[in-house]
Amino acid sequence: MNILEKPxxxxxxxxxxxxxxxxxxxxxxxxxxxxxxFNDVKKVIDDASEAGVEHINYTGGEPFVxxxxxxxxxxxxxxxxxxxxxxxxxxxxxxxxxxLYKNDIPVYTSLDASTKELYEKIRGRGTWNILLxxxxxxxxxxxxxxxxxxxxxxxxxxxxxxxxxxxxxxxHKISIxxxxxxxxxxxxxxxxxxxxxxxxxxxAEEYASMYGLTISVWCTPFxxxxxWAKHLIGGNCxxxxxxxxxxxxxxxxxxxxxxxxxxxLKDGVLGAWNKLNKSLYMKExxxxxxxxxxxxxxxxxxxxxxxxxxILSKKFDEKDPLCPY
Numbered sequence: 001m002n003i004l005e006k007p008x009x010x011x012x013x014x015x016x017x018x019x020x021x022x023x024x025x026x027x028x029x030x031x032x033x034x035x036x037x038f039n040d041v042k043k044v045i046d047d048a049s050e051a052g053v054e055h056i057n058y059t060g061g062e063p064f065v066x067x068x069x070x071x072x073x074x075x076x077x078x079x080x081x082x083x084x085x086x087x088x089x090x091x092x093x094x095x096x097x098x099x100l101y102k103n104d105i106p107v108y109t110s111l112d113a114s115t116k117e118l119y120e121k122i123r124g125r126g127t128w129n130i131l132l133x134x135x136x137x138x139x140x141x142x143x144x145x146x147x148x149x150x151x152x153x154x155x156x157x158x159x160x161x162x163x164x165x166x167x168x169x170x171x172h173k174i175s176i177x178x179x180x181x182x183x184x185x186x187x188x189x190x191x192x193x194x195x196x197x198x199x200x201x202x203x204a205e206e207y208a209s210m211y212g213l214t215i216s217v218w219c220t221p222f223x224x225x226x227x228w229a230k231h232l233i234g235g236n237c238x239x240x241x242x243x244x245x246x247x248x249x250x251x252x253x254x255x256x257x258x259x260x261x262x263x264x265l266k267d268g269v270l271g272a273w274n275k276l277n278k279s280l281y282m283k284e285x286x287x288x289x290x291x292x293x294x295x296x297x298x299x300x301x302x303x304x305x306x307x308x309x310x311i312l313s314k315k316f317d318e319k320d321p322l323c324p325y
Contacts (some may be wrong), residue, residue: 047270139170195318253307261281286302
């Protein structure tokens with residue numbers, strides 16, 4: 001393990017609440033948590049700044065459900081920590097867009113279909129037009145915008161058309177993530193399987209090549225072994241120094257797993273970081289699954305996404321179920 005003495009990033013589910021009820025939402029597992037009040041949020045930000053954390057990404061739920069989200073973002077920046085926000089973009093007002101531009105806050109959002117019918121099947125009625133309107137506002141206001149495509153059983157075949165639509169909207173920062181088998185995605189059985197995910201990646205490669213794009217594929221360490229994936233890149237979160245925080249301040253092994261190992265209010269940022277890295281779970285997730293020992297990239301991939309294999313098998317000594325090898 002190559003772990004720093006401090007986290008470089010924090011990914012913070014700042015609220016469990018959302019104005020949408022997406023069919024594939026993983027964060028629904030936190031819906032019963034009580035979100036931290038603003039004064040407690042400030043304490044954690046102060047602690048993070050003192051600890052040397054460089055960046056905080058605020059996600060949800062939907063961050064803009066919180067009336068104080070702009071205060072939280074501004075306080076973060078004023079504390080010397082850069083900030084970004086992951087939003088479904090349906091609640092953004094013109095004032096919000098101006099705020100994001102003025103404070104140079106990068107925005108992550110999602111587009112999971114190229115048509116209104118398919119998008120609203122996933123995200124809910126009345127979401128399509130407002131999303132496209134707000135994406136256009138952000139592009140026109142020169143906001144640093146990154147769009148993620150969550151691949152599931154409902155939309156895997158549409159990924160090429162989604163990429164094409166994003167390019168036409170003026171967006172070139174694009175990523176793909178396989179829908180995780182947790183929360184509503186598990187209940188609704190829309191999480192992706194290996195066969196359809198690889199088919200989606202082949203379509204994405206074709207369109208990325210066509211438009212001269214490099215598309216990042218999240219939660220897919222084995223992407224490095226796929227020889228035809230010339231325009232798709234991926235990483236391994238095992239080598240990132242990231243602290244995942246839930247709405248109540250709990251630190252979890254991974255935000256899709258919900259396995260709690262510490263709490264930032266009780267333990268402090270550095271204390272929680274130390275608890276995380278000294279936990280028995282960390283030793284388990286770095287072990288190489290027995291089925292992967294002969295793989296040429298096993299030293300980097302280490303069995304693929306540990307969260308996905310634990311969710312489906314209830315053990316870490318198993319290879320990533322999405323891996324085609």
